[in-house]
Amino acid sequence: MLKHSSDALQLSTYTRRSHFVYSVFEYFLVIIVTLAAAVVISAICVDEFSKLIEMNGNSPLINTAVDNR
Incomplete structure (x- = not known):
């Protein structure tokens, strides 16, 4: 009986x-x-x-017409 209990404990572990x-x-x-x-x-x-940067490489990021007030 003890051996069976030991086997069950080992299996559980x-x-x-x-x-x-x-x-x-x-x-x-x-x-x-x-x-x-x-x-x-x-x-x-x-x-x-x-x-996206390559496509916009030629155009300025800031519009200069708006910048020169």
């Missing part, structure tokens, strides 16, 4: 440890996916902003 490892792995996976998404979104934004 293994199950708790396994759940802990999987939860830590899941948190790391969420962090990595979030960081990857942030990097991709920022790269897209920087690319679009640089295209």
Whole structure:
């Protein structure tokens, strides 16, 4: 009877440890996916902003007709 109880306790400890490892792995996976998404979104934004700057490169940002009152 004691051996059976010991086996159940060992299985319970293994199950708790396994759940802990999987939860830590899941948190790391969420962090990595979030960081990857942030990097991709920022790269897209920087690319679009640089295209916008190139398109407006010849035109002044401030209208000089309004500036010379």
